[in-house]
Amino acid sequence: MNADARPLPEFPAWPQFDDAERSGLIRALEQGQWWRMGGSETDTFDREFAEYHGAARSLAVTNGTHALELALQVLGVGPGTEVIVPAFTFISSSQAAQRLGAVAVPVDVTPDTYCMDLAATEAAITPRTRAIMPVHMAGHFADMDGLAKLSEASGVPLVQDAAHAHGAQWRGKRVGELGSLAAFSFQNGKLMTAGEGGAVVFPEGERYAEMYEQAFLRHSCGRPRTDRRYLHGTSGSNFRMNEFSAAVLRAQLGRLAGQIDTREQREPLLSGLLAEIPGVVPQVRDERVTRNPHYMMMFRIPGLDEFKRNELVDALIERGLPAFAAFRAIYRSQGFWESAAPDLTVDDLAARCPNTEAIYSDCVWLHHRTLLGTEEQMHRIAEIVADTVAAV
Structure with a gap:
């Protein structure tokens, strides 16, 4: 029986849930207060999430885009400033800065990890640069050693876009x-x-404690926790997380480590199998990444154009794989140019970002739930990818 004829065993579903989420939702319901200012689920989740990630504090908000926007805002990002972002990323990385009136400055990424290129980042710093935003692509850390040194030397702070990096570790x-x-x-x-x-x-640190207090105000319309007279101390918006979401996330956090363990076991097997396929190049892992949660299994087919790559993704989906085309270069989306864009053209940025140009055209990724599957499924995935690539 050939690879096409054999059925693909069903992958684990996503999202995953069980009685822990059900109990959490009932707990949030029955406490009688469904927003963070009266309930306890969001505050408890903040403490648990901060502890899990080795942070002093965490502030739960409405979504990841708002989290980026809030982090940039407490660093003073606004009109007249610039934020350096990787050109290969989901567009929220740039739009969070642009919505604050700051110019988003795209820089190239490395061809193997798909993360922010250090030399390109250093070259993009100007007197107006207020923040550098490394994106930990698919759970793989950007070069945090080099970026930390660059931040210290330039005085420009980092804001990690860790949307893919729950539970990740860099040098432990x-x-x-x-x-x-x-x-x-x-x-x-x-x-x-x-x-x-x-x-x-x-x-940790007094400076960051002050930022947290400012962020709390701004995520709650500028209103202090104990205010009873609408004495809004800053401008802001309503980025507060509700109690039901926090209750679900507490349960999700409880199973995260085990899921990462499974993906860390499966990814080397699948990556090795994919690397044996002619023309397929999986995302490379920097040895300094000591724990990668693997948000998506990414690989490239260098030389494939965007049209053929999209055909490949469609074919993989038809064969039962949850496959996706990689992000577009952010400067190749109309939304990037709507406001606070750099004084450059698409062609200017494309010339500065050759790796991004290649990756967004030839990169494919598989949903991370595939890496929660069995070893047999890893072999079947590789067989299907090999067969499909050969046919494109």
């Missing part, structure tokens, strides 16, 4: 132990989810 350190703000997402496809949601984590 968790996201909250790396000395910079970080923003997470709990959108439906993420490694832990309540459908939507986000969080900003704050490392």
